[in-house]
Amino acid sequence: MPAMLEVHHLTKRYGGRRGVEDVSLSLERGEVLGLLGPNGAGKTTTLRVVSGYLPATAGTVAVDGHDLWEAPYEVRRRIGYLPDNPPLYGEMTVYDYLHFMSELHEVPRAHRAGRVNDVIERLDLADVAGRLIGRLSRGYRQRVGLAQAVVHEPPVLVCDEPTVGLDPRQIAQMRELIRGFGREHAVLFSSHILSEVRLLCSRVAIMHRGRLLAQGAPGDLTAELRGAPRWSVRVKGPADDVRGALAAVAGVAEARLAPEGPSGEEGVVSLIVDGRPAGAAGGRRAEAVGDDLFATLARGGWPVRELRAVETTLEEVFLELTASEQAAREAETGDAGEDAEAEAAEAGGGRRGRRR
Numbered sequence: 001m002p003a004m005l006e007v008h009h010l011t012k013r014y015g016g017r018r019g020v021e022d023v024s025l026s027l028e029r030g031e032v033l034g035l036l037g038p039n040g041a042g043k044t045t046t047l048r049v050v051s052g053y054l055p056a057t058a059g060t061v062a063v064d065g066h067d068l069w070e071a072p073y074e075v076r077r078r079i080g081y082l083p084d085n086p087p088l089y090g091e092m093t094v095y096d097y098l099h100f101m102s103e104l105h106e107v108p109r110a111h112r113a114g115r116v117n118d119v120i121e122r123l124d125l126a127d128v129a130g131r132l133i134g135r136l137s138r139g140y141r142q143r144v145g146l147a148q149a150v151v152h153e154p155p156v157l158v159c160d161e162p163t164v165g166l167d168p169r170q171i172a173q174m175r176e177l178i179r180g181f182g183r184e185h186a187v188l189f190s191s192h193i194l195s196e197v198r199l200l201c202s203r204v205a206i207m208h209r210g211r212l213l214a215q216g217a218p219g220d221l222t223a224e225l226r227g228a229p230r231w232s233v234r235v236k237g238p239a240d241d242v243r244g245a246l247a248a249v250a251g252v253a254e255a256r257l258a259p260e261g262p263s264g265e266e267g268v269v270s271l272i273v274d275g276r277p278a279g280a281a282g283g284r285r286a287e288a289v290g291d292d293l294f295a296t297l298a299r300g301g302w303p304v305r306e307l308r309a310v311e312t313t314l315e316e317v318f319l320e321l322t323a324s325e326q327a328a329r330e331a332e333t334g335d336a337g338e339d340a341e342a343e344a345a346e347a348g349g350g351r352r353g354r355r356r
């Protein structure tokens, strides 16, 4: 069975300028895939092409086995799209607008009223159904945007930074809606908020400068990046002796004093211990190394305040990937390149009017 959404080697250029380059993704029913990346990474471009609002320069998009190029209507019928700035008609009431959108999305006439009432209830819009969209708060407008995206019951929902500009309560509601939708359908959404991605997604795709740097379950990405275990140790004892003893444990690559400096308590030192990767020469199972670290400290007669395995966070994965990609580029071109200049100019000019 084909995946709900398949993106193969998608490239989109704006004139000569790179939007996205060679991006491949796939999404199954019941999955929420988060596109994560800094400003200008190509998230919006990817979502627009996937939703059929921008033509690709190269590559293919298929939804439920239908190719976007060969059967654009089949695809658009199966996708709901909440753009970063939904084109809502301010002079229409919420009810009329959703009715109009259900018609555009080709909901059969006999079902339109039922579908509209359904999304109004589901998105808690009953109180504002008769009001003009232009007079609604940002949070309500965003919910109307989501309502139009799901009014035709598409199996795939695409949302571009759906929680931007919302207050904390609305953010929680929007996330709950996305999560709920993801359970029955398939959701592709973008964000540059790592905690949001971790919270909502079964899989993450990290983008930077138009390219996909990595994708996988958040836990797999963090494990893959670290590759080797790490421990944080706080112990009462002489710094040099403790460090030397820990560094000598089999499977340890390096033990060093933690950069945060003195821990406050007299005579207590903080250290970071890096293990060797389990598969590499001299590598051992992380648990076995951890046990030996503890035994070594006990043998030295040094009271242990803390000994814990350090998890790599998604933040670290993100920073590491985007930094190493940048370094590789700079090494290749001798400078940060035309993109960086253009982005700096863009940053200097403020964000493109989206965050009002």
Ligand SMILES: Nc1ncnc2c1ncn2[C@@H]1O[C@H](COP(=O)(O)OP(=O)(O)OP(=O)(O)O)[C@@H](O)[C@H]1O
Pocket: 014, 017, 018, 019, 020, 037, 038, 039, 040, 041, 042, 043, 044, 045, 046, 192
């Ligand atoms: N209409 C356009 N014309 C020319 N270049 C564009 C256009 N839209 C986007 N770009 C460029 O394509 C690249 C990717 O932009 P995109 O908007 O997809 O990034 P993004 O990840 O959504 O960023 P943000 O986090 O700021 O929303 C950027 O370099 C951007 O300047």
Ligand SMILES: [Mg+2]
Pocket: 043, 044, 045, 084, 160
């Ligand atoms: Mg964007």
